[in-house]
Amino acid sequence: MPKVLVPLAQGCEELEAVTIIDLLRRAEIEVVTAALTDAPVTASRGTVLLADTTLDAVLDQDFDLIVLPGGLPGAQYLEEDPRLRTMLQRQQSAGRFVAAICAAPKVLASAGLLDGKTATSYPGAIQAADYPQVNFVSAPVVVDGLVVTSRGPGTAMDFALQLIESLLGRARREQVESDLVREV
Incomplete structure (x- = not known):
């Protein structure tokens, strides 16, 4: 089973964070x-999120994917965190997935990823x-090799479903999506 890290910073976008966490867990991915x-993390709209652990506790762990929710000032805090930058660069060097949505792709850009x-x-x-x-485009979700980026809260579900597909394949994505009774 793939293992995914979702770092949570004060002021993150809760719709993005919760959608990512929820859909990946529905796909039976360890998040x-x-x-x-x-x-506790107070998200951008005042929702309080209780993380499973702290970043310090997982610094030396390997993950199949590190995915960054956006929101401000959350994405700024992610960008300014040297521990996370090191983890992201190690992730890319090891040939594993990184992903970011909304304002968080700036974290990847500033780290050179x-x-x-x-x-x-x-x-x-x-x-x-x-x-x-970097070639920036306005598509809702972009996959370029082992990097997945997305636009914002309105694309969070498409983003999370793409992450499932990237980790577990198209059939698993379609199964999760079908169970959502999503009309597209």
């Missing part, structure tokens, strides 16, 4: 939520001129 500190890649993010969250080595 570990880790707060940057040992305090989007160099030479095509990616997307929340409109205006990243100034493309600051990252000329």
